[in-house]
Amino acid sequence: MKKLFKKRSQKSGLLPGTLVHIGRAGTGDVKITVIDYNNDDFQEKQLSSIEQCRDLKERASVTWLNIDGLDDMGTIEQAGRFFNIHPLTLEDIVNTDQRPKIETFENYIFVVLKMLTFNDADKTIDGEQVSLILGGNFVLSFQERPGDVFDFIRERIRQAKGRIRKMEADYLVYSLIDAIVDNYFVILEKLGEIIESLEDEVVSDPTEKTVRKIHSIKRELIILRKSIWPLREVVNSLRKSETAQITKNTEIYFSDVYDHTIQIIDTLESFRDMASGMMDLYLSGVSNRMNSVMKVLTIIATIFIPLGFIAGVYGMNFEHMPELHSRWMYPAGFWIIIIAIIAAMLFMFKRKNWL
Secondary structure: OOOOOOOOHHHOOOOOOOOOOEOOOOOOOOEEEEEEEOOOOEEEEEEOOHHHHHHHOOOOOEEEEEEEOOOOHHHHHHHHHHHOOOHHHHHHHHEOOOOOEEEEOOOOEEEEEEEEEEEOOOOEEEEEEEEEEEOOOEEEEEEOOOOOOOHHHHHHHHHOOOOHHHOOHHHHHHHHHHHHHHHHHHHHHHHHHHHHHHHHHHHHOOOHHHHHHHHHHHHHHHHHHHHHHHHHHHHHHHHOOOOOOOOHHHHHHHHHHHHHHHHHHHHHHHHHHHHHHHHHHHHHHHHHHHHHHHHHHHHHHHHHHHHHHHHHHHOOOOOOOOOOOOOOHHHHHHHHHHHHHHHHHHHHHHHOOOO
């Protein structure tokens, strides 16, 4: 449940805008990197403080400032003062339990979304919150820890590949969101392979371990759904935005991301139905096996009811019982009656297709 809900009790009673990190505890180190580019120039460097990018603020270029690590509240506050970010936005950045959302302010657009990765070792989904701030000519990205899916974007900027160096800051935000959404397809492919193998296991030889696997995959689908469903509205708001930060040239690219989001949601719903169907199939198989066992036991019990009655009658200790002193009554009479009863009952069960 820690992957779905994070404790907020430490924020109780604090003033709005108070910065308290809620989420996974980090090392305390903060890594600040900046990439500044335009069509003709590019520079990339690592900073020790936000103030070191002051000389880039007045340039006719796009500045991408990325901060890895949210434990240092001083760095977050410094970024807020330098770029004129609202305190409530800063509070949402360090509170990593936010659902994907978009908020529009006078001088920037604030976007929250989830970057997910698939852990091949234990077949689980690991996620972190990514906060994006789009200003006039700058983009701020805040991540909980180092490591992301943006390396190919950095490489395109370095090598001046594609149109990213020719476009405005809103195109960079599109590229970042598109990279996160495309990574969802990778996760869905791996989940699809797991679901397919589980289906074969449920049909062929289901065990209690199979049930745990089904519950695990359903839990991962819940995490994925929680991250993707709100993102649809976020991207839809971006493609229909009428703010100065989003240009007409970029709206079509956000529409493409929106289509991808809808496709992911459709696939996700199909996987959820398949997972629920596997659980129903498993329970049905268990019930059928139980019915088969009860059927065999019932037939055995039914056969032995009259046999037990006959054996009980002739097992009573009375001296003047019929056939008690007959020499051939036990081998010829008793066992012939027993065998005849068994044969008759088996014949009747067979005719009624109970066997």
